[in-house]
Amino acid sequence: WAEGDPLITEIQDWNRYLGDGVDAAPYGMPSAFEADVIRRDVPWLTADPVSSVNFTPLHALDGIITPNGLCFERHHAGTALIDPADYRLMINGLVDTPLVFTMSDLKRFPRENRVYFLECAANSGMEWRGSQLNGCQFTHGMVHCVMYTGVPLRTLLQEAGVRTSGKWLLAEGADASAMTRSIPLEKALDDCLVAFAMNGEALRPEQGYPVRLCVPGWEGNMWVKWLRRLEVGDKPWAQREETSKYTDLLENGIARRHTFLMDVKSVITSPSPQAPVTHGKGPLVITGLAWSGSGTISRVDVSIDGGRNWKTARLDGPSLPKALHRFYLDIEWDGSELLLQSRAMDEKGYIQPTKDELRAARGVNSIYHNNSIQTWQVRQDGEVENVEVS
Ligand code: MTE
Ligand code: CO
Structure with a gap:
């Protein structure tokens, strides 16, 4: 601190004048000083x-x-903008009793609260062939993690009575894309949720208000928003989103399909290109996120020299299956260049691959399921860049 700092010695406006009263923002907003913390798109990525x-x-x-x-x-x-009064969810197909639920019907079933990550299968897809986007918001930001409140899908399927010939479930959205995905019945009866709340409040319109499907640990595309119909069938349907999209074309010309699981992955969120080091050398908090569709994260290692040496990071906060995990490595930065990497391991012992390992196994034709290790170069001036090491 500096001698005579006016922020210490002078009375400031916020100290001198009364502030806004309690109803200034009936629905609260973040501080105006946090105006930079927003969702962002990459305009050239999509046509509209x-x-x-x-x-x-x-x-x-x-x-x-x-x-x-x-x-x-x-x-x-x-x-899609849907008035909950107009909301209907149909269950049909290989069931004893086809059913239609209203919103108030759904809210009379016993519910559960679960924290899950949702990751788009295309997350990090632009990085398959080389480092491209300068910021973890863009390289890894197709993931979020909230607490969902909803009715287990199993409960609703049991209400309709699934016939023994039922092996697959088709989930259909009510939006203009009528998003449709086939889900194995085994998964549907396991941990899927028909959710109507996130983080304690109603789903946001963007997230599928009033009702979305949660398919924990599996690719985001299957988490049908504005859910309107569930059809039980005896085989998968081969919809657009499971044939021409969300399949992974390998080097030998064969495409992997039904690659539902989101494998173990991690990324350092700070420092990162949009979060440079502004304080110079000395104590530096390195932090990031790790997650796995197979369960909990058992360990995250961090390297500051591009993967030559590793230190085990400190996991902090709840460790919940199929949820984001927070890790920290607190170091003394000597001001020299760093090549930051994180490498996660999940409870099944699956270890996040390097970019070279993943490309050797899958080639570079796919845009989906890139869970490889990310490298950030921290320069001496604290600026950070997306780079690759091999
Ligand atoms: N459901 C419907 N009905 N329509 C959609 O366009 N997009 C899917 C999935 N469910 C989609 C949908 C994709 S590709 C992803 S990754 C997730 O929703 C994104 O969920 P979010 O918008 O809540 O992040
Ligand atoms: Co997606």
Whole structure:
């Protein structure tokens, strides 16, 4: 601190005058000084904003919960606006009794609260062939993590009575894209939720208000928003989103399909290109996020020299299956250049691959399921850049 700092010695306006009263913002907003913490899109990525994506500002967040207004949005036909009074959910197909639920019907079933990450299968997709986007918001921001409140999908399926021939479930959205995905019945009866709240309040319109499907640990595309119909069938449907999209073309010309699981992944959120080091050498908090569709994260290692040496990071905050985990490595920075990497391991022992390892296994034709290790170069002036090491 500096001798005679007016911020210490002088009375400031916020100290001198009364502030706004309690009703100034009936629905509270973040401080005006946080105006930079917003979702952002990459305009050249898609032809128009209606079938597009914007990204969670991971570089500016902490903990494991994403604030509702900052959850990335991915729409194929814009946000559907549905009055809950007009909401209907149909269950049909191989069931004993086809059913239609209203909003108030859904709210009479026993509910559960669960914290889950949702990651788009295309997250980090632009980085398959080389480092491209300068910021973890853009390279990794197609993920969010909130607490959902909803009715287990199992409960609703049991209400309709699934026939023994039922093996798959088709989930259909009510938006203009009529998003449709096939889900194995085993998963539907396991941990899927028909959710109507996130972080304690109603879903946001962008996230599927009034009702969305949660398919924990599996690719975001299956988490159908504005859910309107569930059809039980005996085989998968081969919809557009599971044939021409959300399949992974390998080097040998064969495409992997039904790649539902989101494998173990992590990224350092700060320092990162949008969160440079502004304080010079000395104590430096390195922090990031790790997650796995297979369960909890058991360990995260951090390297400051491009993967030559590793230190085990400190996991802090709740460790919940199929949720984001927060890690920290607190170091003394000597002011020299750093090549920051994080490498996560999940409870099944699966270890996040390097970019070279992933490319050797999958080639570079796919845009989906890139869970490889990210490198940030921290320069001596504290600026940070997206780079690759091999
Ligand atoms: N559901 C409907 N009905 N329409 C959509 O366009 N997009 C899917 C999925 N569910 C989509 C949808 C994709 S690709 C993803 S990654 C997630 O929703 C994104 O969820 P979010 O917008 O809440 O982040
Ligand atoms: Co997606």
